[in-house]
Amino acid sequence: MQIINPHYILMRDKVTTNLSVAFEKTIVKIAPYEELLELYPDAKVTSLRENSLLMPGLINAHVHIEFSANKTKLSYGDFMQWLYSVIENREELIGGCNRECMSKAIDSMLESGITTFGAISSHGMDLEACANAAQNVIFFNELIGSQATMADTLFTDFLSRLDASKSIKREGFSSGVAIHSPYSVHPVLIRKALEIVNSESLPLTAHFMESIAERNWLDDSSGELQEFFETLLKQKQNVSNADEFLENFNNTPTLMTHVTNANDAELEKLVKNKHTVIHCPISNRLLGNKSLDIQALDAKNIRWIVATDGLSSNYKLDLFEEMKISLFTHPDIPLLPFAQALIDGVTIHPAEALGVNAGEIAEGKNADMLILDLESEPTQELAIHLILQRYNISKVYINGKLKKGEQ
Numbered sequence: 523m524q525i526i527n528p529h530y531i532l533m534r535d536k537v538t539t540n541l542s543v544a545f546e547k548t549i550v551k552i553a554p555y556e557e558l559l560e561l562y563p564d565a566k567v568t569s570l571r572e573n574s575l576l577m578p579g580l581i582n583a584h585v586h587i588e589f590s591a592n593k594t595k596l597s598y599g600d601f602m603q604w605l606y607s608v609i610e611n612r613e614e615l616i617g618g619c620n621r622e623c624m625s626k627a628i629d630s631m632l633e634s635g636i637t638t639f640g641a642i643s644s645h646g647m648d649l650e651a652c653a654n655a656a657q658n659v660i661f662f663n664e665l666i667g668s669q670a671t672m673a674d675t676l677f678t679d680f681l682s683r684l685d686a687s688k689s690i691k692r693e694g695f696s697s698g699v700a701i702h703s704p705y706s707v708h709p710v711l712i713r714k715a716l717e718i719v720n721s722e723s724l725p726l727t728a729h730f731m732e733s734i735a736e737r738n739w740l741d742d743s744s745g746e747l748q749e750f751f752e753t754l755l756k757q758k759q760n761v762s763n764a765d766e767f768l769e770n771f772n773n774t775p776t777l778m779t780h781v782t783n784a785n786d787a788e789l790e791k792l793v794k795n796k797h798t799v800i801h802c803p804i805s806n807r808l809l810g811n812k813s814l815d816i817q818a819l820d821a822k823n824i825r826w827i828v829a830t831d832g833l834s835s836n837y838k839l840d841l842f843e844e845m846k847i848s849l850f851t852h853p854d855i856p857l858l859p860f861a862q863a864l865i866d867g868v869t870i871h872p873a874e875a876l877g878v879n880a881g882e883i884a885e886g887k888n889a890d891m892l893i894l895d896l897e898s899e900p901t902q903e904l905a906i907h908l909i910l911q912r913y914n915i916s917k918v919y920i921n922g923k924l925k926k927g928e929q
Contacts, residue, residue, distance in 0.1 A: 579637025586832025
């Protein structure tokens with residue numbers, strides 16, 4: 523048993539003081555320090571500096587670790603230019619990111635307070651690095667391939683990677699499935715993968731409506747992706763439209779990434795099937811895509827969360843930075859409520875979407891916790907200041923174990 527005695531605690535709906543937390547792997551009790559000391563006289567006690575804030579660890583639900591070698595190789599500003607640059611530089615980027623490179627990216631997330639992440643793995647090359655990460659990991663094995671003639675080969679490879687990830691047995695590591703996108707995965711493959719997802723209750727994610735190019739291709743097999751598919755894959759027709767794609771996910775709650783070009787009817791389907799939208803504002807800007815219409819999601823009560831995407835479309839894997847960019851990207855949303863929603867979007871809401879027992883400081887939740895060194899007493903606008911000021915993170919606990927900082 524441990525007792526941590528911070529100056530302030532960020533609860534889900536308020537900031538409290540004069541309370542401490544007793545924890546093992548999970549948070550056992552939250553009460554005044556003297557009461558906890560009486561209950562657990564042999565507990566190890568950590569008392570913190572003035573103006574210390576205990577808050578939940580951050581959850582980054584969507585990150586591509588395999589592309590962490592990128593800094594200046596890829597072209598930004600236009601989705602199709604970026605896509606072609608990924609294909610042109612793919613082998614060099616993947617070959618240039620060994621385990622050390624991927625572990626460095628994972629460690630950078632720990633430094634910025636990310637205690638759980640969802641790794642979207644295209645090749646399985648990041649499995650070892652993720653298996654040895656300090657954080658909790660949902661390892662999403664990605665399925666991709668739109669050509670029916672390659673379906674069996676692609677699915678066999680997918681199953682092999684999924685089985686390899688399921689063989690990892692360590693606390694905080696679990697497997698999931700990622701469907702790349704409506705334009706890049708054949709419906710037969712999607713249906714076969716979802717049979718596994720539903721039979722084994724695996725978490726599921728997919729990219730959906732990231733670009734105008736995707737919108738045009740799914741609507742009538744036109745636009746910039748038409749030349750892409752004809753040139754590279756000799757494919758003249760989409761394998762499914764948006765409605766057909768979404769039908770595969772009926773009654774299977776899914777984390778849908780980007781969703782910046784979805785129409786109203788598609789949003790209604792997200793509501794009906796309790797899907798969650800992943801908001802990646804930096805990636806959207808760098809790839810020349812629209813900003814997510816958060817007000818439209820809120821109006822329909824669609825849960826949205828915040829993630830970094832990968833270093834192929836970002837310059838760092840830092841959710842505080844991601845929240846800051848989002849805060850300035852949506853000037854029409856009232857500032858304080860939006861800042862509070864962004865904090866929820868990296869804590870309790872991704873925890874709920876991923877089905878992990880974390881995301882808030884509450885009894886029974888996993889002891890995934892951060893200590894931030896505030897400079898003064900927090901005000902009613904703490905959510906804004908957490909995003910803008912980027913306070914020092916002096917300690918990180920994951921499953922009750924100190925992973926960053928000194929005892």
